[in-house]
């Protein structure tokens with residue numbers, strides 16, 4: 001079996017490597033030459049548990065190659081980004097561009113699968129584009145075309161659902177939703193996923209599969225928004241939100257998620273907008289949840305800034321920049337937004353601890369803030385702002401931070417004495 005994976009990003013590269021491990025001949029196609037070169041040398045350009053070993057193995061065995069040029073294959077998997085514009089309109093330009101590239105080598109019998117998170121209707125647009133570019137092939141769900149009785153190619157939508165940090169495990173263990181343009185398309189795609197997926201593979205229509213993916217991430221966003229809203233109310237009430245959530249979750253039908261400094265990453269902070277954009281009149285809850293989660297970043301900045309201003313001259317440690325715990329991904333990270341804004345306002349008083357960064361990102365340029373390690377931050381900083389729940393921060397015991405002014409946005413230090421917003425001046429011992 002020959003497989004082409006278009007897009008060698010956070011999803012495409014692990015997917016290509018996992019398929020290559022099944023013995024298929026896989027070509028990864030990417031527009032970025034440096035990514036192609038990195039993969040061909042058996043290395044990876046993204047940090048993901050066990051991915052480096054897997055990629056170096058399949059590249060050494062010759063099952064995975066990368067190129068900027070597409071080649072003919074039996075199955076094409078499209079895993080390119082679908083960003084949104086300023087007005088939250090989804091941009092499926094990369095998907096259509098990938099489909100245009102696939103069209104140049106498509107032949108009868110091929111299967112085209114879209115994995116990118118996409119607005120409802122995108123797979124049908126891909127079908128229409130392929131029909132237009134390749135009038136010699138009969139596409140599914142349309143009449144016309146040159147050959148035979150049934151359609152020449154199969155087109156399906158199968159969203160990825162993997163969690164960064166657990167991608168290689170979840171690619172195999174998670175259930176998959178496979179939506180075909182027609183039931184026959186879904187069955188063709190199903191046969192492909194069966195090669196490497198241990199979870200259940202459930203078939204449906206492409207529109208239902210597209211909406212399912214958006215629904216999953218909107219569900220999570222709405223639930224995190226609930227937790228973030230609670231954390232603000234708890235601050236007003238001078239109650240420890242983490243304790244309230246722990247207690248409420250003892251109820252058999254209550255399961256509240258964790259508040260934080262906002263919601264980051266390229267999925268949960270983006271995908272709900274695809275639903276809102278498609279039907280604004282009927283999505284007030286999903287839209288408000290997005291707004292609540294975005295506003296939590298500004299709230300965290302204001303609360304941290306009030307603490308810093310109330311303690312003139314005291315050095316500040318911002319713990320973490322990643323969008324969530326134990327990963328090196330800073331995309332759409334609320335922690336980065338909070339820390340860089342504090343750096344802009346308080347300059348060289350700000351010390352950033354991020355074990356997954358070698359240098360401070362661009363957002364800190366000219367601020368005077370420095371990157372340091374956790375031990376130096378504990379020694380030097382009287383104010384600590386926890387922005388990411390990395391394991392290394394969780395391991396700091398109370399006796400190393402009891403005399404600090406702390407704003408813990410992640411609730412990793414439940415034993416911390418100063419849980420309510422503290423704005424009175426700090427008296428550091430000694």
Ligand code: SAJ
Pocket residue numbers: 117160161162163164216217220224257258259260261262263264265266267268323324325334
């Ligand atoms: N977060 C909280 N509180 C929580 C949980 C998460 O503040 O209780 C924050 C995180 O810190 C982070 C953001 O939300 O900033 C998103 O993190 P996440 O771990 O919830 O999700 P992602 O973005 O890493 O991956 C999500 C997953 N979707 C769901 O869990 C429904 C994953 O399965 C998807 O494959 C992925 O989006 C995607 O690619 O769409």
